[in-house]
Amino acid sequence: MASRHRSRVIVGFLAAPLLLYTVFVASPYVQAFYIALTDWRGLSAEADLVGLANFAELSGDPVFWKALLNNVILLVTLPLVTIGLALFLAFMLNAAGGPRSGEIRGVKGAGFYRVVYFFPYILSIAIIGVLWTNIYNPINGLLNGGLRAVGLGEVQPSWLGDERLAFWAVLAVLVWNGVGFYVVLFTAGIKAIPASLLEAAVLDGASRTQIFFRITVPLIWENIRTATVYLGIAALDAFAVVQIMTAGGPNDSTQVASFYLYQNAFSYGRFGYASAMGVVLFAVTLALSAFTLRATRRERIEF
Numbered sequence: 001m002a003s004r005h006r007s008r009v010i011v012g013f014l015a016a017p018l019l020l021y022t023v024f025v026a027s028p029y030v031q032a033f034y035i036a037l038t039d040w041r042g043l044s045a046e047a048d049l050v051g052l053a054n055f056a057e058l059s060g061d062p063v064f065w066k067a068l069l070n071n072v073i074l075l076v077t078l079p080l081v082t083i084g085l086a087l088f089l090a091f092m093l094n095a096a097g098g099p100r101s102g103e104i105r106g107v108k109g110a111g112f113y114r115v116v117y118f119f120p121y122i123l124s125i126a127i128i129g130v131l132w133t134n135i136y137n138p139i140n141g142l143l144n145g146g147l148r149a150v151g152l153g154e155v156q157p158s159w160l161g162d163e164r165l166a167f168w169a170v171l172a173v174l175v176w177n178g179v180g181f182y183v184v185l186f187t188a189g190i191k192a193i194p195a196s197l198l199e200a201a202v203l204d205g206a207s208r209t210q211i212f213f214r215i216t217v218p219l220i221w222e223n224i225r226t227a228t229v230y231l232g233i234a235a236l237d238a239f240a241v242v243q244i245m246t247a248g249g250p251n252d253s254t255q256v257a258s259f260y261l262y263q264n265a266f267s268y269g270r271f272g273y274a275s276a277m278g279v280v281l282f283a284v285t286l287a288l289s290a291f292t293l294r295a296t297r298r299e300r301i302e303f
Contacts, residue, residue: 029282032275032278032279032282033275033279035047035271035272035275036054036055036272036275036276036278036279037049037050037051037052037054037272038050038272039053039054039272040271040272040275041269041270041271041272042265042266042269042271043269047272050272054272054273054275054276055276055279055280057273057276058273058276058277058280063252063255063260064257064260064277066252066255067248067252067255067256067257067259067260068257070167070254070255070256071235071236071238071256071257073167074171074174074235074236074238074256075232075235075236075288077171078171078174078175078178078231078234078235079227079228079231079232079235081171081175082174082175082178082179082182082227082231083182083224083227083228083231085175085179086179086180086182086183086185086186086227087182087186087212087217087224089113089117089179089183090182090183090184090186090187090190091186091190091212091216092107093107093110093113093114093183093187094110094187094190094191095190095198095208095211095212095216114180114183114184114187116180117179117180117183117184118180118181118183118184119180120176120177120179120180121177121178121180121181123177125177125240125241125244126240126244128173128177128241129173129240129241129243129244129245130244132169132173132176132245133160133244133245136159136160136169136245138156138157138158138159138161141159143157143159144156144157160245160246160250161250162250163250163251163253164253166246166249166250166253166254167253167254169245170238170241170242170245170246170254173241173245174234174238174241177241178231178234182227185223185226185227186220186223186224186227188223189219189220189222189223190216190220192220193215193216193219193220197215198211198215198216201214201215221296224296225292225293225296225297228292228296229289229292229293232288232289232292233285233289236257236258236281236284236285236288237256237258238256238258238259239256239258239259239262242254242255242256242259243259243262247259248260248263257277257280257281258281260277261274261277261278261281262274264277
């Protein structure tokens with residue numbers, strides 16, 4: 001009887017959130033698959049079925065393929081750079097004592113540094129976009145001002161106006177925004193490693209590099225897997241930063257699939273075509289997430 005009562009309570013608590021999730025999250029996803037087969041322009045109550053015409057047009061759309069290529073580059077570089085920096089900073093903050101002192105300990109003020117690193121992550125993405133747009137301003141921005149201050153006034157890049165630089169400038173902002181969160185995530189993993197294990201490696205003559213690659217990384221591998229999936233999904237999005245900082249330009253050099261989808265839906269009124277892009281992105285995201293989890297799977301190490 002008690003078990004049955006407990007089940008009813010659990011179902012009662014879960015029913016409302018599940019209903020809301022179905023109506024506002026799952027339902028639009030399902031509708032997108034149907035809309036992708038129509039020519040709906042977002043204003044009429046009816047739409048004509050066009051079959052796979054939207055997908056056929058998508059296959060020959062050079063802007064979409066350019067956007068998808070940018071997403072692929074982000075997919076490779078964003079997790080690699082962000083996780084690499086976050087691992088380095090987390091390890092240095094928590095293991096700076098190193099072999100020389102015979103113990104593993106963090107640097108002085110490690111808590112303060114973690115707050116500083118984490119701070120960009122708590123800022124609104126709109127604030128981040130506006131902030132870095134001003135920093136990149138070629139006339140009175142902080143970066144070019146710094147170059148002038150050190151005698152490099154002739155080097156004045158148009159960071160967001162140059163096709164060769166704009167994409168990498170946006171990537172730098174994405175890394176800056178996310179690295180602090182993963183420093184905290186990896187710090188939690190490192191702190192869970194028994195200090196005696198690391199100190200035993202020090203006493204055996206292991207260098208800091210060996211401790212990092214042979215002990216720390218394997219023992220926090222689950223944290224790294226999680227970070228890889230999250231950053232992979234972020235790389236397939238990047239919508240807000242691109243919209244605020246560059247609007248996909250110059251010459252589509254910073255275009256990403258999510259922003260191109262938004263443009264087709266809300267600027268050009270092509271909701272059917274945009275939904276076809278959404279279906280493709282859904283399939284790509286699902287496949288890449290499954291591949292990443294499978295490719296990074298290792299036997300769990302107990303300690």
